[in-house]
Amino acid sequence: MNIIMNNKIIENDRNITQEDIQKEFEAVQRAVKDPAEFQVLYDRYFAAIFNYIFRKIDDEEITADITSQTFWKALKNLKKYKFRGVPFSAWLYRIASNEVNRHYQQTKKRVIFSFDAQEFENLIEQNVEEEHEFDIDFIIKQMRQMSESDIVALELRYFESKNFAEIAFILDITESNAKMRTYRAIDKLRKLLERREA
Amino acid sequence: MTRFDIRVRRNKFTQSKIDRHKNFQNLIGNYDLSSKKRTKGWILAVGLLIWAIALLLAYFALDSKQKKKLPDSQEAVSYNLKATKNTVYKL
Structure with a gap:
């Protein structure tokens, strides 16, 4: 397994310290040798995933099915995991995203984004000036005009608090591309919300 | 119409509700079962390969032995030609 430490990335992370990431990587190494050790990571990330x-x-x-499939795939492919300076959870999120995409490909259903009412409020609070007040139905209506990739970027940045x-x-994109996509999405949302003002 | 739908959830998912779906013992049990199956599969594959190689070697060994035992090939051909001419042999 390769260790590529990037202090800048770790400093920017709001939740996990460099020490936590190192400990987590050690837990992954232990789980490679003994799969029963995977329980530490399973317990830590089950609810988030x-x-x-x-x-x-x-x-x-x-x-529940997709979550267990995600952890099953993670455990099965743990030997292939390469440390890239991001928390282990990022790898789990990646597997989960692939599993969700596979589900939609198989069922051919319409993709759903089901957000908590509080999450919408937080998103608006963080990105729109205080004097504006929007009801959730209006925000959803405007968000439907955005692309799926924009919604995914907003979700990861503001609902999942990912750096x-x-x-x-x-x-699976570059960091600068991730920044650009997120800022473009938030800019688009602001403009869509301002339309009512005009 | 967009390719996706956005919905609002009024109720939050509680930790206890999520914990109902947690089952590490099942996950590790499946992993052990899968590891055993994989090991058995490998053993079976290696066994089959060895068996196939042994069969091939035996075939070639038998074939070369038979070739050594055969009489001169010219004689064998002329004998067969005679037989096809519908000759009546008196016993």
């Missing part, structure tokens, strides 16, 4: 998948599926039972390095890793 479950919530992430649920946002895109909006069905509890299917979400750009993690977003880049999850979506």
Whole structure:
């Protein structure tokens, strides 16, 4: 396994410290030798991955299936995991995204984004000036005019609190591309919300 | 119409609701089962390969032995030609 430490990425991370990431990597190495050790990572990330998948599926039972499939694939391919300076969770999010995409390819259903009402409020609070007030139905109506990739970028940045390095890793794009995509998406959302003002 | 739909959830998913779906023992059990199946598969594949190689070697060994035992090939051909001419042999 390769270790590519990037201090800048780790400093930017709001939740996980460099020490945590190092400890987590050690836990991954232990799990490669003994799969029972994977439980530490499973317990730590199960709820986050479950919530992430649920946002895109909006069905509890299917979400549970895809979540267990995600962890199953992670455990099966743990030997192939390469440390790239992002938390282990980014790898799980990537597997989860692939599994969700596979689900939609198989079922040929319309993609769903199911967001918590509080999450919408946080997104607007962080990005739109205080004097503006929008109801959720209006925000959703405007967001429907955005592209799917824009919604995914907003979701990872504002609902999952991922930094750009993690977003880049999850979506398999460069960090600058992840930044550009996120800023472009938020800019587009602002413009769409301002339309009512005009 | 967009390719996706955006919905609002009014109720948050509680930790206890999520925990109902957690089952590490099942995951590790499946992993062990899969590892055993993989090992058995490998053993079976290697066994089949060895068996196939042994069969081929035996065939070639038998073939070369038979070739050594055969009489002169010219004689064998002339004998066969005679037989096709519908000759009646008196016993």
